[in-house]
Amino acid sequence: MKEGMDGMEASIRKDLILTFGTAYTLIVYEICLSRFFSAIFENQAVFLAITLATLGIGIGGYLSSRSPGNFYKLRSEWIGGFSLVLVAVVLIMYRMPYSGIWYYSALAILPFLVGGMLISFVMQHRHQEVNLLYFSDLAGAGLGAVSAIPLMNLTSPIQTIFLLSASLFAMSLFTRTNKSFFRKKTVYYILLFSLLYNAILPITEQLPFRSYQTSPSNVFMAEKNTRIVFSDWNAFSKTDVYDAGDGQLLYITIDGGAMSPISKYSGDLKFVDYLRNTTSYLAFQLFSKERALIIGAGGGQEVLAAQLAGFQMIEAVDINSGSFNAVKELSAFSGDVFHQPNVRAIISDGRSYIRQSRHQYDVIYLSLVKKKSENGFGIALSENYLFTQEAITAYLAKLNPGGKLAFLLHNEKELAKVKKATENALLSQGIPSAQIQNHFAVIGTYLHLGHVVWGMGGTLITRPLVLIGSKPFETSDAQRLKEEAKRIQQIPIHVPYVQDSYRLLTNTLEEQQLSTISSRDDKPYFYQMTSGVPQVFVWLLLAILLMVLMIVRKTNYAKGRAVYFSGIAIGFILIETTLVQRLILTLGHPTYAFVLVLGVLLVSGGIGSFVTGKWRMGTNQRFGSLICTAIYALGVNLAITWWNDHLISFPILARLIVVGILLVPLGFFMGMPFPNGLCRIPPHVVAISWGINGLMTVAGSLLSVMISMTIGFAATLAIGGAIYGLLYWIQPQLGMQNPETG
Structure with a gap:
């Protein structure tokens, strides 16, 4: 009898380990995938590709419900296969030429499909221990979210995938009970050694990244005579430096775009005197020359321009460490411009x-700050917060009297949005609308480094430099700006008093039907140039809903249960993804927000799931965790709104602790409804329930973007909480009380 109990305990431990390992791997794979796709896609394609791929978890749950029951007995072999599929998929994507979003999504879905099937096999077989398994699932995902970014920074995304694969393969070897397996163990150990070796010295270091090299998003794709002289691929970006052979410039690219030049510099400014003829140089002309702040330091040309203008102290800020590393590594060429005596990187x-700085500035300059794509965190579009109405208000408050805020933008579309946000920011400070044009100047770029760029890419206004003052321009400054612009063959589009074309500029932008929506911190989608949401998101959402309806109909799955498991999936992801966005400003960096939110919510959710096994409720009771989640989510929403400006003065460690403590109870309650629901349904529909929940989690991710684009993050978080409250209210009608029905 004791041996039987020991065998059962060993079996459940094995399943907990397999579930933990699979969940950990899936979340790290998803984060690595976002970094991989960010290097080859633009715009919403990164988010869309990952959304399509993660459908595999839900589809895997459905397929496992239709699979033979003896698949569960092969779960150790299954996880070994999972490890090999994982590395094979990534290597194929790495080596094949760019083939479009559908190709990559179809390949990327395979590990999610296999992993989803594996977890649902285990959950359906161990229906009575579902609270423990869900604890293991959420704990694995939470720890994966916390460790993914450090792993990628320590190694690289590809090495991280090899390390995951090796860990899973080792787990497969050491959990097998089939004795005949050991006759083949030599082959398996050779495979394990190969995976571990590639985690340290990956084969990809000797092979070109073909999908990156051939991607249409790569600005050097068509350049045949360029070579990469520096490369750094971490959790935030893929940073490369190209030598085009002209001898005077190198070019940094971030994820294949956002090109920024590095000037050849030996420490003598006379060798970069040509920068006096660039539009950027105009940004440093109109004021005292004590302190400049450059946001988006890039390759350091703006630092050199500020030095040429005579600034005594220059602060160069960049969220991407790769740019600073590149300039330092290539110091023989760059002169290590960021480590000059009067420069602080x-x-x-x-x-x-800017919110934490105690300095006041004569100029704050943002130059072509970002590529129009998602960063490594899918929908965490951190760059958009640089262009909101609240951001412009904050910049203006940090200017010395007579100082100027300057933006170098890509085109008239960005100009329209910055212009509108500036108008609203100045109006909010009590400046009459008739006076705003005197705070605002626009210079278009005609020539850049000897090349005509006006009209580049079909633009109406090319690379406009926007200068904004909290005080009106002085007439003498306006006159000097116009003269300097003409001297270097740039185009004064609007200069107060001396070339007052503000109304003409406004009319021109309106005639082009450009977006005049002012980006706000609550809705910071700067690169959303049209009203509404992308149509592809709508169609994909409808396709997922249709898929779920087909599963429900084909399996005769109870509709009330489908509503319940769909609702908690959508509510969970609306709250989780929106919290990541809302806490970026509170915590000061997208990495902190991502790691803290996912780590705390998933791990504390796992604890909540574990506790449900201790607090078994009667079959007719409502799930109190639903209403607790609803109330607490609304409270967190209000707390973030109030704390956002108050917490920023605290040290980062204090902010992390305060926000972590705030989120623990929310995650605890959010971890309960899913195992509570699984305990109230027949064992044979557990896998289908898992599949529906997985599919609707993806639908919730789409909805979170669509709702936040339309009505903002605060409303999205409130809707997520309201869904839990609605489920609590209608629970008696959903058939979730009696496990013997249906």
Whole structure:
């Protein structure tokens, strides 16, 4: 009898380990995938590709419900296969030429599919221990979210995938009970050694990244005579430096775009005197020359321009450490411009830095700050917070009297949004609308480094420099700006008093039907140039809903249960993803927000799931965790709104602790409804329930973006909480009380 009990305990321990390992791997794979896709896609394609791929978890749950029951007995072999599929998929994507979003999504879905099937096999077989398994699932995902970014920074995304695969393969070897396996163990150990070796010295270091090299998003794709002289691939970006052979410039690219030049510099400014003829140089002309802040330091040309203008102290901020590393590594060419005596390099989010800085500035300059794509965290579009109405208000408050805020933008579309946000910021400070045009100047770029760029890419206004003052321009400054612009063959589009074309500029932008929506911190989608949401998101959402309806109909799954498991999936992801966005400003960096929110919510959710096994309720009771989640989510929403400006003065460790303590109870309650629901349904529909929950989690991710684009993050978080409250109210009608029905 004791041996039987020991065998059962060993079996459940094995399943907990397999569930933990699979969940850990899936979340780290998803984060690595976002970094991989950010290097080859633009715009919403990163988010869309990952959304399509993660559908595999839900589809895997459905497929496992239709699979033979003896698959559960092969779960150790299954996880070994999972490890090999994982590394094979990534290597194929790495080596094949760019083939479009559907190709990558179809490949990327395979590990999610296999992993989803594995977890649902285990959950359906161990229906009575579902609270323990869900604890293991959430704990694995939470720890994966916390460790993914340090792993990628320590190694690289590809090495991280090899390390995951090796760990899973080792787990497969040491949990097998099939004795005949040991006759083949030599082959398996050779495979394990190969995976571990590639985690240290990956084969990809000797092979070109073909999908990156051939991607249409790579600005050097068509350049045949360029070569990469520096490369750094971490959790935040893929940073490369290209030598085009001209001898005077190198070019940094971030994820294949956002190109920034590095000037050849030996320490003598006369060798970079040509920078006096660039539009950027105009940004440093109109004021005293004590202190400048440059947000988006890039390759350091703006630092050199500020030095040429005579600034005594220059602070260069960039969220991407890769740019600073590149300039330092290539110091023989760059002169290590960021380590000059009067230059201070800061790795930080620009918006966070400006809120914490105690200095006042004569100029704050943002130059072509970002590529129009998601960063490594899918929908965490941190760069958008640099261009909101609140951001402009904060910048203006940090200017000395007579100082100027300057933006160098890509085109008239960005100009329209910055212009509107500036107008609203100045109006909020009590400046009459008739006076705003005197605070605002726009210079278009005609020539850049000897090349005509006006009209580049079909633009109406190319690379506009926007200068904004909290005080009106002085007439003498306006006259000098116009003269300097013409001297270097740039185009004064609007200069107060001396070339007052503000109304003409406004009319021109309106005639182009450009977006005049002012980006706000609550809705910071700066690169959303049209009203509404992307149509592809709507169609994908409808496709997922149709897929779930087909599963429900084909399996005769109870509709009330489908509503319940769909609701908690959507509510969970609306709250989780929106918290990541809302806490970026509070914590000062997207990495902190991502790691803290996912880590705390998932791990504390796992604890909540574990506790449900101790607090078994009667079959007719409502799930109190639903209403607790609803109330607490609304409270967190209000707390973030109030704390956002108050917490920023605290040290980062204190902010992390305060926010972590705030989120623990929320995660605890959010971890209960899913195992509570699984305990109230027949064992044979557990896998289908898991599949529906997985599919609707993806639908919730789409909804979180669509709702936040339309009505903002605060409303999205409130809707997520309201869904839990609604489920609590209608629970008696959903058939979730009696496990013997249906």
